[in-house]
Structure formats: structure tokens, C-alpha cells
Amino acid sequence: MKSYDWIVVGGGITGAALSYELAKKGFTVLLLEKYPTLKGATRYSYAILPYWSGTTDLTNQLFQEAKERHNYLSEELEADTQFRELDLLLTIALKDDPEKIAATFNHYNTVPRLISVQEACEMEPLLNKEAIAGALTVRDGHVSPEATTLAYSQAFTRLGGQIEIAEVTGLVKTGDNATHPYHERITGVYTKGKTYHAANVVICAGGISRYFLKSVGIPTRVYFTHAEMLEIPPVELQLNTTVFTAVEKRLNCEAATSTVEFEQMWDEPGHEFVPFSLDAGAIQFKNGSIRIGQISRVLTDPHAKIDPVQSEVAMRSEIGKILPALENLPATWHHCLIAYSADNLPLIGAIPNQEGIHIFSGFSSPFIFVPPLAKRFANYVAGENDEIIQQLSPSRFV
Template identity: 55%
Template sequence: MKTYDWIVIGGGITGAALSYELRKKGFSVLLLEQNAIANNATRYSYGGLAYWSATTPLTRQLSTEAIARYHILSQELDADIEFRELNLLLTIPNNSDPQAIAALYTHVATPPKLLTIKEACELEPLLNPQAIAGALTVKLGHINPEKTVQAYIQAFLRAGGEIQFEQVLQILPHGVQTTTTTYHSANVVICAGGLSRQLLKSAGISIKLYFTHEEMIETPPVDVQLQTLIIPANLQRFKLEMKSTSVDELWDEPGNQIVPPILNAGAVQFVDGSVRFGQISRTLTDVNAKIDAKESEEWLRKSIGNVLPALENVAGTWHHCLVAFSNNSLPLIGAIPAFTNVHIFSGFRSPLVIVPPLAERFANFIAGAKDDIISQMSPQR
């Protein structure tokens, strides 16, 4: 009977990066992912690396480490992850005070510059000037999230790691049960994003980890040329997270919608010319909740059409995924109380930014290094 040092559940950016870093430290690692063709939050991400938005000494340190990590990551993983720099455009609605919105960003690591309507439209010619009162702009990093995950996984496999595409049904005292077999390990770490809460609950583990249902549209390569990555300056998602976690018990009742859905109209174009735009966030407590795709797509297209009219009727495919979050903006990393061989690595607010440095730190921590940052993110905090 083969016993691994670590079983990692989930093959998005968190599971892929952590598997690679654990293997680098010499641990035997099995990565389990239920879908051979990715259908997770990483797959439908915009790919933005918002180093500029760090607000605390902790997040500023991790952002600095992330910048350094990404500058060498393609070379280390021997793959092109399409790492580049873009102009981010934070749109200010036409019924808002630009100065008041700009004031909300004075505490971030790199406060964005306030633009007039004319300046915003010069930076992004596809903008509808009637829809905005101005905008904010700042540089941000950008990657292709799918290619980055695949780069991590391929490097992990070259280093001797193993991967199986199977659905995990149950976490066991020393391993996991899948749809086909039982795998044994000294430790299990859950990186399953929006499915993490359900998976832990099935093992009798209660943890303050939540999820939203996210909806967006992806196009094939198109002739439309976006010059920037666009999102609203007044993001509603963080307010949604705070409101929806005030009563934890509501999340254990199937069929609840904790707070009304929100839509943050944004878009990005990838190197190959494809576009992703969205996005709707819903706090539905059932991971398998049915969403009216037609109604959702109509809402998405109408909203993006107000800001970027050229995208409203572009052919594309509607997608839906789950995104995990915690109740205080910091991820949950470490051993779960009373289940010392079961770990969590999930709940990242900006996973593409901070997962690479935190995966490296966690692997070092497991290998015996002291790390105050990992300790601060313990589920026992």
C-alpha cells in the first residue's frame, strides 16, 4: 500500500502551486483534481495581479514577494505564463463624485491616479464617456491563469509528483476516498476553492470558509481591441463578503441566498485576443445551485454594454464557477484544530497575487522553517 507524504485536493492555482512547492522540498505528493478540463475559479479569472492594492504591512510584504516570484516564474517552470504589465482602469459611475471615490484608495500601496472622462477615454477608447464621471488608473501585472496552472503542474510532474483526475468523496483519518479508490497519506491539504467548505463538512469539520457563485462570459479571439483591464472603482464584492458572513449558521442551510446578487462590470483581453467580461456574484449556500444562464447572460451583456458598448453583442460563452473567501480577507492556511493531519490552503481574496509566495512559505514551514506569516493565517487564529 503506497502512502504519500501529502495529498493535495484541487488543481487550481492554489493546489498546483502548493503541490509544486511541496515536491520541491522532497515530499511525495499526489495532486487530485476532479476535472481533466479545468472548470474552476482560476480557469475563469481575469488574470490580474493587483500588487498595487495591498493595504497592510502583511499584504504589502506578500505583494513584494509576489512581484519577485513572478519575474522568475516562467524561467523556473520552463513555460510561458504570459506575464506582462497592463494599465488598470477603475471606472467611476456617472452618478458618483470622482474625488470621493479616489479618496477610498489613499491607503493602498500604490494609490491610482484620478483621470477625467477625456483622459480615461484616451487611455481606453472603447469606453462609453456617458457612463462614467472619470476613472482611476494604475499599473498592474497580468498572467494567463490557465497557462500558469499548467506550468506549475508540468513542473510538478517533471519533479516526480503524481496527479489523478478523480472526485474526492470523503476525507479519511489518513487519506481520502475518491469515486474509484482510496489513497493513503500522512497529510491532506484542501485547496478545493469553493468546494472546500462542503468537503470539510462531509468529514465533520466546521470552518469559517465560504464561497460565491461567479458568472462571466468568455469570447474567442475577437477584432475588438481593449487597451486596459477594466473593473469598477467601487467594487461591491468586498461588501458582499462582509455581509454574507455575519451569521455563519445560514451557510449550513441548503437553498439560502444570504444577500442579493451583485454585478461588477469589468473586462480584460488576453494575449491571444480572447476577452473575458463579467461578473455576477451570488451567495447561494448550495454548491450545486441552479442558475438561469440566459437571464444571467442578459444581465452581464447589458451591464458591460453600458461601459464598453463594443462588447455587448460579441459572441461568447457563459460560464459559472465557485470562488472561496474567508470572513476577514485573509486566507486560511494550516492544520485544522483537532485534525492535525488535515490542512487547509484556501480562502484567498487575491489568489493569483499571493498564492505563489504563500505556497513557497507553507512548504518551507512544513519542512521545519519558522514562519510568522503562515502562523497568522492559521485556522485557529
């Protein structure tokens, strides 16, 4: 019976990067992914790397490591991640006081610069000068989410890692939970018709991680939003900058809904704890395609049906106020789940009170957090001490 050192469940950016780093440390790794092509949040991501936005020693250190890592990731993975730097423009609504909004950014490691409407329009000629009171600007990193994930997956298989396209339907448990809960150990996973064995299983299933773990009797404090965006196929029109609203409502929704009081209700379908948020933003990729959005809904049912028609109208109207040239371009509506945690930091490591099962999910900004943390996690499980990995353990929520 073949047994792996690690089984990784989910092949989005988190699972692909972690599989690669574990294989690089010499572990035997099987990555199980439900779909042959990307369909999760990674597929629809903007993949911005806000390395200016550290607020603590921990995030400053990780963002610095991420910045260095992204600079040579293409070379290391032998495939182009399309890493580049871009100007970010954070637009300030007419109703808001630019100075007051700017002050809310003072705690970031690099404070974005407040600029006038005129300067903002010079940087981004597609901006509607009648719709903003000013803007903040800072340099951001950017990668292609698909290219980066593919680069990690291909580098993983070159190292001898194995990828199987199959949905994990359950966890193999051995031992006797009846006499002592800690005697039970996860020793593998089930897919339809097959059983795979491993010393360790790590869940990288993005927004479905909580639901999946709950379905096998393991509670975790990781949550999810239903995200919606519009994708415009490659166009001639050119955005010089990435554009977002300075006040990101999604973050308030996440903070309000990840408190202990909602914990039990999260496992009941049918709740919508707060009204949906719509944060107008747009980014153009190297091939000329544009992603715009974004609606975030906190619905406890991961399979909830969403009306794309109303959402599309709302997103077009909101982006049209700031970037009128984008409002009526042909676009396709997409929907996915995004994981988040109660403190904006990921859950990384062994799930408390369980043996053999780990989580690597709940990243607020995975494209910046994952490259350094996947590497640190692999080093940690290979025996290296790492205080950052310890701090990110899911046990901090127990």
C-alpha cells in the same frame, strides 16, 4: 502500502502551486483532481495581480514577493505564464463624485491616480465617455490563469509528483474519536474504488472546500460565491487596458455574509443572504479573447441552479454602458464557485482540533497571493519558522 507525505485535493491554481512547492522541498506528493481539464474558478479567472493594493505590512510584503516571483516564474517553471503589466482603469459612475471615490483608495500602498473622462478615453478609446464621471488608473500585473496552472502542474510532475484524475469522496480516519477527539487522525483519502494514504492531506478545493469538509464532519470558516462571467472568443477588436468599476460591490457582499451570525445558516441549503452583485469589468487576454462580467451570488447551496439567460442579459447590458463595443459580441456564459474568507486573507494550515488535515483556500486574489504563500507554506511544513503562515492559520477564526 504506499503512503505519501502529502495528498493535495484539487488541481486549480492553489493545488497546482502548492503541490509543486511541496515536491520542491522533497516531499512525496499526490495531487488528486476531479476533472482532466480545468473546470473550477481558475478556468474562468481574469488572473489580475493587483500588487498595488496592499493595505498592511503583511499584504505589502506578500505582494512585493509576488511581483518578484512572477517576474521569474516562467523561467523557473520552464513554461510561459504570459506574465505582463497592463494599465488598469477603474471607472467612476456618473452618479458618483470622483474625488470621494478616489479618497476611498488612499489606504492602498500605491494610490491609483484620478484622471479625467478625456484622459480615460485616450487610454481606452472603447470607453463610453457619456457613462463615466472619471476614472482611476494604476499598473497591474496579469498572467494567463490556465497557462500558470499548467506550468505549475507540469513542473510538479517533472519533480516526480504524481497527478491522478479522481474525485475525493471521503477522508480516511484512524484512531478513536469517541474517547478523545484529538486521537483521531486523517491518514488518507477515498476516491471511488481506491484508498490513498498520506501523512498529511491538504484541501485546495476552491469554492467547494467548505462543503467538502462539512460533508466529512469538519467545520471551517471558508465561504463561497457563485460567480458568473461571459467569455468572448478571440476578436480583432482591441482593449488597451483592463476596465473595472471603481466601486466593487462583490466585496461588500463577501464582508456582509462572512460574519458569525450567518455561520450556521451557511450549512443549510436555500439561503441567499444578500441580493446578487454585478461588477462590470473586462479584460482581454494575449490571444485576443475577452472575459467580461461579473455576477456574484451568495447562495448557500453549492449546487444551486442559476438561469444563464437572465444573467447574460444583465452582464451584457452593464458592460455595454461602459464599453458599448463589447455588448453584443458572441460570448459563452460560464459559472463557477469562488472561495472567500471573513477577513479577505486565505486560510492556510492545519485545521484546528484535527490531525493530519490542512486547508489552503479562501484566497481573495490567489494569482497574487498563491506564489509567495505556497512557497512559504512548503518551507513552513519542512520546519522553517514563518510568522506570516502562522498568522494565516484557520485557528484565527476559532
